[in-house]
Amino acid sequence: MECKEIRELLSAYIDGEVTDKEKGQVERHLQSCAECREAYEQYIDMGAVLKTLPFLEPDTSLKEKVKEKIKPQKGFIKRVIWTEWLAAAVTVVLIFTLGVAVSAGLSGVSLFSVKSEEQRAVSKDFTGAVANGAGGEQGAPEVVEKRPAVYVPTNAGQLPGSRDMETSAAAGERKIIKTASGKLTVKTLEDFDRWLNLELKNVSGYIKYSREEKESRYVTLMIPADKLNSFVDSLKKQGELENYSENAEDVTKAYRDMEIRIKNLESEIVAVRSLLAKAQKIEEIMAVRAELNRLTEELEITKASFDDLKQNVSYSTFNLTVVKEKEAQIGEDSIFKNLGKKVKEQFVKAFNNFFTVLIKLFFLIIYLLPYIILLLIVVPLGYYLIKKKQNK
Amino acid sequence: MNSDLYLVEQARRGDKEAFSYLMEKYEKKVFSLALRICGQREEAEDLAQEIFLKVYQKLKTYQGEAAFSTWLYRVAANTCYDRLRQLKRDINQQLEYNEKIFYKNGMNPEEEFFNRQEILSLEKALMSLPEDLRLILLLREQYGLRYEEIAKALSLNLGTVKTRIFRAREKLRKILMQQEEGGIDSGV
Helix, strand or coil: CCHHHHHHHHHHHHCCCCCHHHHHHHHHHHHHCHHHHHHHHHHHHHHHHHHHCCCCCCCCCHHHHHHHHHHHHHHHHHHHHHHHHHHHHHHHHHHHHHHHHHHHHHHCCCCCCCCCHHHHCCCCCCCCCCCCCHHHHHHCHHHHCCCCCCCCCCCHHHCCCCCCHHHHCCCCCCCEEEEEEEEEEECCHHHHHHHHHHHHHHHCCEEEEEEECCCEEEEEEEEEHHHHHHHHHHHHCCCEEEEEEEEEEECHHHHHHHHHHHHHHHHHHHHHHHHHHHCCCHHHHHHHHHHHHHHHHHHHHHHHHHHHHHHHHHEEEEEEEEEECCCCCCCCCCCCCCHHHHHHHHHHHHHHHHHHHHHHHHHHHHHHHHHHHHHHHHHHHHHHHHHHHHHC | CHHHHHHHHHHHCCCHHHHHHHHHHHHHHHHHHHHHHHCCHHHHHHHHHHHHHHHHHHHHHCCCCCCHHHHHHHHHHHHHHHHHHHCHHHCCCCCCCCHHHHCCCCCCHHHHHHHHHHHHHHHHHHHCCCHHHHHHHHHHHCCCCCHHHHHHHHCCCHHHHHHHHHHHHHHHHHHHHHHHHHCCCCCC
C-alpha cells in the first residue's frame, strides 16, 4: 500500500476509527516507513496542542443576551407562525368557497348529486323474480299458482265495481295486480286465527286457500288492493313478519283489450239478434241462433275472465305462512344466534363502507386538486418568506 | 454529566434559570468554536447566541442518548456549518489571524508559560485552513466528537468525515512546517 493511502488510514487510526485489519496494515507500514512515522508523530503533536487550545471568553456574557432573546423570540415566532397560518387558513377557505360557488354557478356541478324526480320515482313496472317466502312455496305449491283459469268468487257480489264496467275502467288508470308473500311467526296460532277472521271482515278480504297443520298455517288471502298496506301493518303487530315481499304486475293492456272485446261481442250479439228478427226460413233462424249461442257463450267466458282479472286487480293476493314460535331455548333469540352469519354480515358491511368512503375521498381529492396544487405553491412560498424574515 | 441531565430536565420544564446555568457552563466552549470559525468577535458572539437559541428550541428533542455536551456540540457544529454555507461569499477572503482578537485578555499564566508559542502558531495555522476543514478538525480534536457524531451533525457520510479529517491534518501539518521553515512564526 502506498504512503498516501496509508496516511488517511493513519488519521483514522489515531482517532481509533479503524478495523482490526486496517490497524494491522497501519502498524506494519509504520515500522517500515520513516516518513509516515514522522507524519504520525506530527499528527499526534498537533492533536495534543489542539486539545489544549484555550477556551476563549466573549466580551460580554452571552447568558444575558440569550435570556433576553428567548422570551420575546419565542413569542415572536409563535405570533408570526400563528398570524401566517391563520391568514393561510382564511385564504384556503375563501378560495375553496369561491371555487365551489363558481363551479356550481358555471357548470351546475355539485359535490353531492341530487337524484332527479324520475330516478327517485319507484318504477311500477317491476316484475316477478322477487323471492317469495320459502316456507310458503314448499309447503303449499298450489298456493303459488296465482290465477286459476276460471275462478268465480263465492262472494262475487261484494266485489267493488264488478257490475259497472264503465266506471272501473276509467281512462288512464293503471291496472296493477299485486302479489305479496311473507312468513309470520306468532305466539299462538289460535290467537292468529281469531285475529285473521276479524281483520278480514274489517278490510272486506277473504281466504282463498287455507291449509292447517299442527304448528303452522298456509293461507292465500285476498285483500282489497287499497287496504293491503294497512293489513300488512296490522299483521306486523301479530308477530314477527319475515321475508316480506311485494310483486306488482301491470295488466292495463290486457284489461283494456278484454273490455273492448266484451263490448264488441255485445254489439255483435245485438246485431245478430236483429238478424234473428228478420230471418224467415227455418234454416236461417237455426243458423242465426247457433251464431247467437256461440257469441253468448264467448261473451260469458270472456266476462268470467274479465271478472277474474278485475278481481285480481282490486284484490291483492297474499301468500302467508304462519308458524308458531318455538319454545324458548338456550341460545335462541340471543345475540349468539347465527353469530357467524352476523359477524360475516357486519364484516362485509364494514368493508363496503370503508371502500365507499375511500372512493368518495378519492373523488373529493380529485375535485379539490386545483386547490391542493394552489396550496402546494402558496404554503411553501409563505414558509420561505417567513424563514427569510426570521433570518433577517 | 448527571448535573447536566438534571439541568436539562429542569430547563425543559421551562426553568430558565436552569438553562442559564447550562449556558454559563458551556459559554466559553461554544464561543471559542464560533470564534475559531468566524475569526471575528462580533460575528462569533452572534453565532454563539444563535447556537444557544437553537439548543433551547431543540432541548425537547434531546433524549439523553449521548452526553449532553456531545449533543450540544453537535447542535453547535450544525449551526456553524449552516453559517459557513450562508457566508460562502467570504470564503475566499482569507482572514488574517490576529492574536489580539483571540487573546484579548491574554492567556492565563499556565498556558503562557508552557506552550504559548505552540498555541499561537497553531491558531495561526488553523486560520489558514479552509473553514470546513477547520470546523471538522476542531470538532474531532478539541471537542472530542467521534466520526459518527460529526457525520450526523453535518449531514455527511462517514467516509467523507474520515477523508476531511485526514485532509485537515495533512494541510495543517504542511502549514506548520512552512511556518517553521519560513521563520514567520511571530512568537520567535
